[in-house]
Amino acid sequence: MTVDLFAAAAPLEPAEPAQPDGTQPDDAAPVVELRAVTRRFPGPPVVEALRAVDLRVERGDYLSIVGPSGSGKSTLLNVLGLLDRPTSGEYLLDGRVAGTASEGERARLRAQRIGFVFQSFHLLPQRTVLDNVVLATMYGGVPRARRRARALAALERVGLSHRVGFWPTTLSGGERQRVAVARALVTEPHLLLADEPTGNLDTASSAQVMALFDELHADGVTLAVITHDLAVSARAARRVRIEDGHLEEIA
Amino acid sequence: MNVRDLWAEALHGVGTRPTRLFLTILGTVLGIGSVVVTVGLAQTAAGQIDKQFDAVTATQVTVEPATSSTGGTERTLAALPWDAEQRVSQIAGVVSAGAVATLDVGTLAVTAVPVNDPSQAAKAPPAVMAASPGLLDAVRAHVVTGRYFDAGHDARADRVVVLGAGAAEKLGVHRVDRQPAVFVGDVAYTVIGIIDGAKRVPALDDAVILPAGTARHDLDAGPPDQLQIHIATGAGQVVARQAPLALDPNNPDAYTVKAPSAGSAVRGNVQADISALFLALGGIALIVGGLGIANVTLLSVMERVGEIGLRRALGASRRAIAGQFVVESVTTGLLGGLMGAAVGVMTVVGVAIARDWTPILDLRVALGSAALGAVVGLVAGAYPAIKAASIEPVAALRGGV
Structure with missing residues (x-):
């Protein structure tokens, strides 16, 4: 993670030039700030997946998002992950306007600041475990010479050093999901988004992955986990519920 | 990326x-x-x-006297003149020309030395041919050693010969610097050169070639059998039309011309x-x-x-x-x-x-x-x-x- 020393020393001075809308990018800013974000899918019938959602995720937060199917969980994750644009409202990622940024800028932000973990792992079956992790560094702009070392370090962090040359198809579900976590971590993202990370896993594998998330949280990684598994959401320090597009904190 | x-x-x-x-x-x-x-x-x-x-036709024209066969015998309608070479040289597209005739020397022996060796198996003697000075270029042959005869030899009827490579081998003549002689009958002719590569008239390879003047003087040679003309590419039709006129303006039909066709x-x-x-x-x-x-x-x-x-x-x-x-x-x-x-x-x-x-x-x-x-x-x-x-x-x- 990059640390801006000047921002820390002189918080009143913007670290980078002010953006057109007057917001000031600042590393002291929350990782995620949603202001009245609405996502409406044109119908018929018109579906309001998110209705004026406000959300702040501070650095180091471990947030779980729960809610029944069709409540807007995935839409929220897609908006947070810059895979989808809000219909209205503002999304600031690390204090930068991300919701209305250009397509190229959003791709760059995804590559450098966001890590994804999917329910169905999304590992390329014809590439080795190491190659799958290296793939993320390629789009993240990591210099070629450092990619392999970074990927090996990420795999070691998730405890899969002994599976480096394996094909994903030969791994267990829990191992596959840990490869996916390593891939998400390798670019040192500011925000790790997980969409039902234990949805395809048995209890033992789920426990492994959740333990890994706890470790990452302890290391200061900002986590947002979508789940409808209450046991999973109970591990998070902060929980929010989404229902019919409305977001509310769970005490 | x-x-x-x-x-x-x-x-x-x-x-x-x-x-x-x-x-x-x-x-x-x-x-x-x-x-x-x-x-x-x-x-x-x-x-x-x-x-x-x-290889065959593109740059070569051959003129021969026309023949007509009446009552089973074939005879030529006209004779090619020995100065045909000069006559066609003015035509546009002619690079070089030369006339050639095969001589019938009857029973005359053609030998390198007049030694009668009874133990030696009889060999077919090389042919004797008469040629005009331009023939070497016209058939695109080349001189292996010595030289080819020129118009002077021809005019003076000098007793010189040029051997085709095959004939030279047969007669045992390999070098000309010691002025070897070839006998036709009992007349000696000085060998001045050996030529090779006459693919247009392959018979030259196995022949003893005399200047036309010499052949007419000593051996009573008749008119040439054919006139070989080396032409520029594409000049075939022009040369084919004009060569008979140049050879005999009164009787151009008396010659058969083989020229590259438009085919x-x-x-x-x-x-x-x-x-x-x-x-x-x-x-x-x-x-x-x-x-x-x-x-x-x-x-x-x-x-x-x-x-x-x-x-x-x-x-x-x-x-x-x-x-x-x-x-x-x-x-x-x-x-x-x-x-x-x-x-x-x-x-x-x-x-x-x-x-x-x-x-x-x-x-x-x-x-x-x-x-x-x-x-x-x-x-x-x-x-x-x-x-x-x-x-x-x-x-x-x-x-x-």
Whole structure:
């Protein structure tokens, strides 16, 4: 993670030039700030997946998002992950306007600041475990010479050093999901988004992955986990519920 | 994402499905191959025709007295004059000319030394021929050693001879610096040179050749049998029309002229038609090959929607996704082009070997057609690449990889 020393020393001075809308990018800013974000899918019938959602995720937060199917969980994750644009409202990622940024800028932000973990792992079956992790560094702009070392370090962090040359198809579900976590971590993202990370896993594998998330949280990684598994959401320090597009904190 | 990463990813995409890759490029291989074969065979055949052309007729005109056969006997209608060489030399397109006659020396022996060796097996004596001074150039023979006789020898009727290489071998004459002699009957003639390579009149190779003047003086030689004219390329028709007039303005019909016909032009046209047909077939095969690549690339895009979504989520821009698929199809096309060019070159060489031809193929055609395969891939990959780039990551991520 990059640390801006000047921002820390002189918080009143913007670290980078002010953006057109007057917001000031600042590393002291929350990782995620949603202001009245609405996502409406044109119908018929018109579906309001998110209705004026406000959300702040501070650095180091471990947030779980729960809610029944069709409540807007995935839409929220897609908006947070810059895979989808809000219909209205503002999304600031690390204090930068991300919701209305250009397509190229959003791709760059995804590559450098966001890590994804999917329910169905999304590992390329014809590439080795190491190659799958290296793939993320390629789009993240990591210099070629450092990619392999970074990927090996990420795999070691998730405890899969002994599976480096394996094909994903030969791994267990829990191992596959840990490869996916390593891939998400390798670019040192500011925000790790997980969409039902234990949805395809048995209890033992789920426990492994959740333990890994706890470790990452302890290391200061900002986590947002979508789940409808209450046991999973109970591990998070902060929980929010989404229902019919409305977001509310769970005490 | 730089160019090297793009290539690495694209090659992975191409290389993971070898069987499909082979089937995909088959159309391109056939298309490029048939283009190379068509061009190569056309060039080879053209080279071959040129060769025959040159070897037989393209630059050679032969004039002989016309003959008529009446009552079973054949007689010539006119005699070629011995100064025919000078008479036709004024015609445009004539490079050199020379008259030649085969002499009937009856029972006269032709020997190098007048030694009568009864134990030696009888050998067929070399022929005796008379020639005008210009013949050497007209038949494009060359002097092996010594020299050829000139107009002076001819006019003075000097007793000199030139030997064809075969005759020289037969008579045991290998060098002329000691002025060896050849006897025709019991008259000695000084050998001044040995010539070879008279393919237009192969008989010269095995003959003792006298200057025409000498032959007429000593051996009572008759008129020349034929007049050989070396002409400039394309002058055949002009020389054929004008040579009889120059030889005998009163009786031009008395001569038979063999000149390069216009038939070779017809043959060239036929060749061109065949080439156009095959090129058209090759072009169609290439289009089909391109459609094949487009089809399979599109299929591959549809199959790899999940992968595209993942890559977008990992931060790939639309441009990077499009680039990857374009590079994949260009690589596929280039592979097809290379294989097609290789198959084409091998076919051309094989046909040439079977027909005993010299294979001729412009290297640029082989390399260019391989590159053409890449262009086909580029064109074929454009639409699937746009399609891939337009896939929304959210939709793409719903399925698995």
